Amino acid sequence: MASQGSLACVGVGMMLGAHLSPRARGHLDDAEVVFTLLSDALVELWVQQLRPDATSLQPFYDESQREGQSRRDSYRGMVDAILAPVRAGKRVCAVFYGHPGVFASVPHRAIAEARAAGFEAGMEPGISAEDCLYADLGIDPGSVGCQHYEASQFMFYQRRIEPSAYLVLWQVGIAGDRTLRRFATGPAYRRLLVERLCRDYPPEHRVIAYEAATLPIVAPRAEGMALSALVEADLRLETTLVVPPAMPMQRDDAMLARVAQLDRAAGDAAATAFFRTSQGEVDV
Ligand SMILES: C[S@@+](CC[C@H](N)C(=O)[O-])C[C@H]1O[C@@H](n2cnc3c(N)ncnc32)[C@H](O)[C@@H]1O
Incomplete structure (x- = not known):
């Protein structure tokens, strides 16, 4: 049976105080339970000011480092921590630096597991690196x-x-x-x-x-x-x-010839295709 529990994974962007979108802020303000996984202690402090009750997920990393465990164990611990209050019927917001869906597995996994268990879950994009x-x-x-x-x-x-x-x-x-x-x-x-x-x-x-x-x-x-x-x-x-690129793009003349054939068949006498090369636009 569907429960009231929900999950929003939001990104606060890269720069402290400068990249938080109104929608991400809305989730942060409305949530009953907030978790954070942020880039540094100052960003963490800033989010703590917005939500003093927020719980940092950083200790999962610290513990796995102390124990010599794989980061996979920390990720599993983080996902479980985020999902526990969702399962208990709470509105949960998990806050990540940058974009929560870019080179970050915990938000994707937490959302997938929450949805599989019948809860409403979604991601709010942020400004990534x-x-x-x-x-x-x-x-x-x-x-x-x-x-x-x-x-x-x-x-x-x-x-x-x-x-x-x-x-x-x-x-x-x-x-x-x-x-x-x-x-x-x-x-x-x-x-x-x-x-x-x-x-x-x-x-x-x-x-x-x-x-x-x-x-x-x-x-x-x-x-x-x-x-x-x-x-x-x-x-x-x-x-x-x-x-950066080390060479110019190479034209695919065979493909260009086939496209030109289509243009002719369409009777478009004025058909002049432009495509970009590293040298600029080329008329073909
Ligand atoms: C686990 S990924 C997290 C990326 C993050 N979710 C985002 O939206 O940018 C960590 C990698 O992101 C990149 N990254 C993190 N902070 C960065 C920064 N301040 N400048 C450039 N790249 C950064 C680095 O390649 C780093 O190894």
Whole structure:
């Protein structure tokens, strides 16, 4: 039987006090029970001011680190903690930094489990690190395309890189971690990441270590460096790696010819297709 319990997973964005949407704020204000999982202690304090009764989920991470457990155990603990009051009939709001659905498994799992148990559950988007990246670095993912991968997954599986598009690697500070226990991996792991990237890019290709500002008084980090310099670079838990395109897009002449044939068949005498290349718009 359907119960009154409900769950809203909301994002507060990246910057303290600056990115909270009215809808996310509404859920935060209306909830009977609030949980938080935020990027740093200051952001946590800010949300605690809005909801002094909020419970931080951070201790699940701290405990698993103390016990040497996998992050999977902390995630399971967090989902169970969020769902307990939902099952008890409460309106629950779980607050995450950035966008709750971007490279974050707990909100997705909690919502799926709540729905499977018959409760109303949904997600309220927030401004993610990706959104800030486009704004701070002046990148339009639609200009030449953009691939996103979690850095370790990118290393462990055979993925096809398209070097005429942007490549964004998340969690690069823990690239190569198979244990799900570490909060940093070192140069030996990064060397393997660089080796993998060098299959598609020259070692001197310029890449960017990016960190969005989480406080209004702090500037974002956008540190350019050669790909090979990543091995010794200062890469943290909050660093995202941006690899700009290394070559222009290659025209697919066969496809263009077939499209032109369709245009002719449609009798559109004025049909002139435009498509973008990294050099600009091209008339075909
Ligand atoms: C578990 S994901 C969480 C992402 C978050 N849900 C969002 O919407 O951006 C953690 C990864 O997000 C990226 N990230 C987190 N904080 C960041 C920041 N201040 N600047 C750039 N990237 C950040 C890093 O790649 C980090 O390893």
